Amino acid sequence: MQVLFKVIRQEQNSPPQVQTYTLDVDPGNTILDCLNRIKWEQDGSLAFRKNCRNTICGSCGMRINGRSALACKENVGSELQRLQQIAASATTSDTVRNTSDIIPEITIAPMGNMPxxxxxxxxxxxxxDHLEAVEPYVSTGARQVPEREFLQTPQxxxxxxxxGNCILCGACYSECNAREVNPDFVGPHxxxxxxxxVTDSRDFETESRLEKYNQGTQGVWGCTRCFMCNTVCPMDVxxxxxxxxxxxxxxxxxxxxxxxQVRHRxxxxxxxxxxxxxxxxxxxxQVVGNSFRDIKGLISLGPLGLRMLVRGKFPLGFEPSEGALVVRSLIESVQSLESQPTSDQY
Structure with missing residues (x-):
């Protein structure tokens, strides 16, 4: 079948341009297979990264139809099927479109959040650089174990x-909304x-690591919980x-x-x-004003409070939900379970 590949091409510090290539492909061909054919048969100037072709090295990360993925993992058939499902969900029952004569398109672009x-x-x-900032290696003290291996239990x-399955492909970093607005955030990877x-039993720096990851919005509190990193990760990390x-x-x-941040939670x-x-x-x-302890925080709430009052969005009363007792019992049950020691603590 014929497929039209729209590749977003760009030189450094120049605006992007769309260049199209038409290929006869099989549904089982990977996107990387198609890019190789474009480069070998149509345009040798096209630049992209690749290496293993087996979802191991993470080199071929790019945006395929709007979401970051590995070109060696995604194939033409599944990608076109995904696009059809998106189109079907966006089409109302009153709208009938004849797509039999339309050549399917796949758009390929560079990853985001990186020049x-x-x-x-x-x-x-x-x-x-942001990976290096979290010191992703076992602490020096843990490595200085004399005359024997540092053994771990299976647990x-x-x-x-x-x-450990992370292959550092950059897909999560590319789609991270927090990174897009906060360049100091180290990123999900x-x-x-x-x-x-933190969870490695051989590391001796757990407390200092947690203090570091707790600072401002550079560490964990910079995450906006948008789920995009989970959605695009090819290795289910x-x-x-x-x-x-x-x-x-x-x-x-x-x-x-x-x-x-801690008070918020x-x-x-x-x-x-x-x-x-x-x-x-x-x-x-309680969070921003710290229960009237933080005067600057209280003052900062003033403009927001006034806007809420003017627009009728400030609640004058509070009615507990009908299921408050159920919610409370669930939270207490979870907290009770979390406080119990696990088997590997003995």
């Missing part, structure tokens, strides 16, 4: 499996590796889940007075536990 060097090749310096090693160090685990480690060690849980949902009147005062 383009040429065509589909991006500059990944920030990606690697201890199993904790490293999911994060770095924090997934960070959790690997689930970076956002790992970030959540680091947050929980921090919350277990901190109280509400340590930082606004603890106050949210307390208010939901109390009323079944959040009492907005108390939430801002």
């Amino acid at each position: 383009v060097i040429k065509d589909l090749v991006v500059d990944m310096h920030s990606f690697w 201890e090693r199993e904790k490293l499996n999911q994060t 770095a924090l997934a590796k960070a959790y690997r160090m 689930a970076p956002m889940d790992q970030i959540g685990k680091i947050k929980q480690e921090i919350l277990d060690r901190k109280d509400a007075q340590d930082s606004r 603890k106050v949210l849980i307390d208010l939901v536990k109390e009323g079944g949902w959040i009492d907005e009147r108390r939430f801002g005062l």
Whole structure:
């Protein structure tokens, strides 16, 4: 079948342009196969990265029809089927379109959150620099074990499996909304590796690591929980889940007075536990104003409060949800389970 490939091409520091290529392909051909054919048969100047062709090296990361993926993993058939499902969900029952005469299109673009060097090749310096910032290697003290190997139990090693699957392809970093607005945020790839160090029984720097990952919005509190990193990860590392685990480690060690980020999470849980949902009147005062301890925080709430009053969005009363008792019992049950020691703690 014929497929039209729209490739977003760009030279460094120049505007992007769309160049189209038509190929006769089989549904089982990977996107990387098609790019190779374009380069070998039609346009030798097209630039993209590749290496293993087997979803191992992570080199061929790029945006395929709007979402970051590995060109060696995605094939033409599944990609066109995905596009058809998207189109079908967006089409109303009253709209009938005859697509039998239309050549299907696949759009390929460079990854996001990184400057383009040429065509589909991006500059990944920030990606690697932010990975280095979390020190993703076992601490020096842990490596100085004399005259024997540093043994781990199967249970201890199993904790490293999911994060150990990361191939550093950059897909999560490319789609990270937090990175798009906050260049200081280290990114989901770095924090997934960070959790690997936090949970590694051979590492001696857990406490100092958690303090570092707790700072401002550079670390875990910069994550906006948009789920995009989990959605695009080709290896099911689930970076956002790992970030959540680091947050929980921090919350277990901190109280509400340590930082606004910690207070935000603890106050949210307390208010939901109390009323079944959040009492907005108390939430801002307790989190930003720190229960009237933070005068600057209270003053900063003034303009927002006035706008809410003018637009009728400030709740004058608070009605607990009908299921408040159920919500409270669920939260207490989870907290009780979390407080119990696990088998590997004995």
